[in-house]
Amino acid sequence: MPFLAPAALPAVYMLISTALCPQHAPTSLSFTSGEKKPVIEHNRSTRDLKAERGNNNALINAEFPITNGLTRGKISARYEMSFSYQEVTPGKFCFWTEKVSVKMDYTPVVFIASDYPAGSCRYKDTIAHEMRHVRMDRDTLAEYIPRIKQVSLEAARGTNAPAPPGKKAIEGQKSIALARFKKAFDSIMNQLNADRKIRQQSIDTRAEYLRTTHACAR
Numbered sequence: 001m002p003f004l005a006p007a008a009l010p011a012v013y014m015l016i017s018t019a020l021c022p023q024h025a026p027t028s029l030s031f032t033s034g035e036k037k038p039v040i041e042h043n044r045s046t047r048d049l050k051a052e053r054g055n056n057n058a059l060i061n062a063e064f065p066i067t068n069g070l071t072r073g074k075i076s077a078r079y080e081m082s083f084s085y086q087e088v089t090p091g092k093f094c095f096w097t098e099k100v101s102v103k104m105d106y107t108p109v110v111f112i113a114s115d116y117p118a119g120s121c122r123y124k125d126t127i128a129h130e131m132r133h134v135r136m137d138r139d140t141l142a143e144y145i146p147r148i149k150q151v152s153l154e155a156a157r158g159t160n161a162p163a164p165p166g167k168k169a170i171e172g173q174k175s176i177a178l179a180r181f182k183k184a185f186d187s188i189m190n191q192l193n194a195d196r197k198i199r200q201q202s203i204d205t206r207a208e209y210l211r212t213t214h215a216c217a218r
Contacts, residue, residue: 024084027157028099031149033141035106038134040127046113064209069126070111071133073196075141077104077189081156081181085170095173100156100181102148106141108134121216129212132203140199144192148185155184 044052049067082099110130116122158180 024096024098027097027153029149029153029156030099030101031104031145031152032102033104033106033145035138035141036108038108038110038131041109041111042118043114044111046115049111049113052111060204060206060209063206064213068113068116068122068212069130071130072109072111073134073137074107074109075104075137075189075192076107077102077185079103079152079181079185081178083170083174083177085173093170095170095177097156097177097181100152102152102185104141104145104148106137108137110134125212125215129203129208133200136199136203137196140192140196144188144195148188148192151184151188152181155181 046066046068049070050065053067053070080101081097082101083095084098085093085095088094110127110133112123112126112130116126156177
């Protein structure tokens with residue numbers, strides 16, 4: 001029962017001009033996270049699910065060709081940065097990131113093969129297995145959230161610049177700030193997804209597949 005983990009990371013930003021420079025409040029972070037209840041899909045056959053899972057583990061797939069279930073977990077992240085600047089000397093401006101807002105969501109979809117009637121032994125055993133994937137995702141995300149917060153705040157604060165030469169440089173400074181933040185944010189998200197993959201594979205073992213194969217009478 002393989003696990004698929006796409007992630008979407010759109011970014012939105014805006015420019016705010018205030019008069020807080022040179023003594024301004026530290027860059028702040030607003031972080032929210034949420035998760036949706038698993039959506040249970042029961043309209044695809046074992047053949048459909050086998051085609052969707054691909055061939056990510058050829059040896060396991062060869063020994064266990066029937067795909068009873070599949071879990072697709074999506075972690076989406078959206079961030080918004082607010083920038084401020086002020087002219088400190090004629091033609092020179094102070095620029096800083098005022099605030100970064102990050103919102104993350106987790107949406108799991110569990111597919112149970114339509115070959116097995118709802119409430120049957122195979123249906124119940126398969127959904128129990130797939131929910132292990134969902135719990136693993138939730139636990140991994142919860143573990144990473146403090147790190148994501150720290151990385152986000154450090155990256156945003158690292159974009160502050162004392163005096164870009166001229167107002168036209170503000171736009172360039174925005175691009176630099178966004179690129180710096182994106183690099184740091186993408187890095188921690190890549191670490192999260194790589195860790196998710198390893199942890200999910202620890203569920204889909206040969207021993208577990210043998211157990212599920214013999215869990216219900218044929």
